[in-house]
Amino acid sequence: MSVLSMPALRWGQPYESLEVNEVRHFLSGDVVARISQVNGGMVRRDMRQAGKARDILRQIPIEELLRKAAVAADLFETAELPMGDGTQTPEQFVKQQSATTGLPEVLCRSNITKNAFVLRNMPQILEALTRGLDPKILEAGYGREDRGVIVSYQAQTTVLGAVLPSNSPGVHTLWLPVVPLQMGLVLKPGGQEPWTAYRVAAAFQQAGIPGEPISLYPGGHDVGESILAACNRSMIFGSAQTVAKYAGNPGVQVHGPGFSKILIGDDCVDRWEQYLDLMVESVYSNGGRSCINCSAIYTPRHGKEIAQALAERLGPIDVLPPEDPNAGLAAFTTEGTAKAIWEMLQKDLGQGGVTDMTAAYGDRLVEQEKVGYLRPMVVHCASSEAEIAAKEFMFPFVSVVECPQAEMLGKIGSTLVATALTEDKDWSRQLVTATNIDRLNIGPIPTNRLNWLQPHEGNLIDFLFRSRAVQMSDEMFAALG
């Protein structure tokens, strides 16, 4: 694997820093890329020019940007693209991303497909995000809807800043619509996963989208802080602590743990075996790393049997080399992390009423020379009071929690995705009105299956635009065109 030197991109211009971060292969320790590092001051200074990003993109109609995004999709998925001082094929991308993140290659490939899908189907995605708004209204800032009323969407920023994670390459779909919405991108790529941001930027540029509106600022914490401080709208991915830190800040959209759940209703629970595949997929897909992976299953009865059946399916799954097509577990590439999580789990498992159902399937902690893995875990909780019932980890982990249906909504806490297995209309109505559930699936839909024609977590349109009133005479409306 040749070592790439990748500059920062300051409004599309490469910037070679004297400080480089050597991104290494998680197993061999070999250098895979050298990434130029910038400082927070540079970001703040560059942001004084942020208006230009939108000015440049507003010269290109949204419809044309959507067509270019579709071209970028093909390029992202299939082309050899310029990358730093070299080039990168999709297969090299997979190898590089797997090498530095510890993700199995098969998951890296599926993330390529996912990102390309979103780029390719951007018109439909925007239609879903805007609930059918004509893109021309966003383009002009106002327009007349079919019902004859003038509506206006006021852009709240000229760029979206994003502090990207290293551990879950799937989340990049969230910021992909920004450029087609005629706003610039100011990204801090993940320290171990710079690949997606760089490849998307290269694909956009090759597809004919100007480079100036896109900045990539690899660097330390001060870079992230500067992006959040200098961009009117930004998103960050992180822990529950990060979520708490930025809670209430209207300029920052925080993506933290999802605490996604499956809730089994009284009416369906006696048929739980029918839903076993759905539960396994919800827990295990994408290495259990996504916020949309299920971390708890609440059930009014049969909890032990459900946990046992899940353990029989998930417990035997073992660590495989990243290139193995059957590999499904990602490595914890920071030394000591897997062990630290395991020790934390041991304390939780010591609580009364908590049973490790996967204990019979061999050691969960797998320590290798430089990295560690955690094999899937299924835990049975006799009560929703068990602390572990409210926890989420970066590997396939699920608590099966005994809880009466009537108490579930009061016990589950904040939930990004809830799949309710029920046909009970009254309970369904309660679920629909519950404010602690973001994305709701009623029926047998795995928590990880996103319908792209539904708005997803933290609707980007609501975040980037503000619906406001504009009043004008018909004559003026016609004159403005």
Added chain:
Amino acid sequence: MSTAELDARARQAKEELDAQTCRVVAYHFHDSTGCPFWLEKKRELKFDPLKEVRCYDDLKKFPEFQDEWLRGGPIRRWVPQGHAGKPVYVFETGGTTGIPKSRMVIDDFRTDYELFSHTLPDEYFPKGANWLMLGPSGPRRLRLAVEHLCQYRGGICFCIDLDPRWVVKLIKKGWMEHLEEYKKHCIDQAVTVLTAGHDIKCMFATPKLLDALALGLEERGTSIQEVGITGIFSGGTEFTPQWTRYCVEELFGGPPEVSGVYMTPTYGNTLMGLACSKPVTAADGYKISYYAPQPRAVVEVVSFDDYNQVVPYGETGRVKLTTLTDEFFVPGFMERDEGEREQPFEKYPWDGVSGVRPFHEFASSTTVGVY
């Protein structure tokens, strides 16, 4: 300078260091001049410092200096009998939570900064020019030291209010908006002074505040260059080659000969004096190498496994500081930094250190440059 001449200078410097070591140890461990702390410590030692320290290397006989010894009082236990009756300052480090480390000082900070003054180019740090101290106020050495440096050079020093302990608390609380506002508050004070007709030409600034000041000035339609600053001294482990390049290229408007703005990095702490840098240039990749003010203080780069063993030139090790003045004696304090050992050169014919950065074993738990 030929190698032979440099070798001769290095030998002479070593002799001066050995002589200073003997003088200082004799002072601190003699009943009539030493401080209560070291006189008491002498009883625990397995050797007699008065008889068995004959050169700098003999300092290895001392146990590693624990900066925890500096926490709490009474502060008078550090005042040498030989200085009894003189006015004493106390300078503190840390102290956001718990008891700060404190060091007593009589004249050392003045001496250190006077020595440093002689390294500053008059072209960019004109004698008689007024200064701005854009750094922490309160019980810090830096506040008084910079003011003394300015006065020593014939100027008057303007200062701002900056409580670094509150800054650390804001970060720990996650009050990032308050942090931004506090930074603005500090920069507003600086801009007010700089634009009030005081003819300020020189300044001390921490890297973060220098950056914020440049941005603040530019937002007001001016710049560091335009407000008349020609000489800046700064310091800390954030002071990397890339940082220096960024300052030169983006904050100052070019190298000194083009922009008229000169910046010199320094390295030090309250325990030690002030290590100066070799001139930093683009041609040299903005490399920063620090040299301690020997024989009053020594910087060594030692093996991670054996703190009494210096690493070969160019190799990486942990930074070890030694202070040898008649006010304060620190025989080998392990700094929380690492770097590469540098060769002596003409101006400083003793070892230096380059690439200073937080010690890798502490790096994840070390917060640097919060203000």
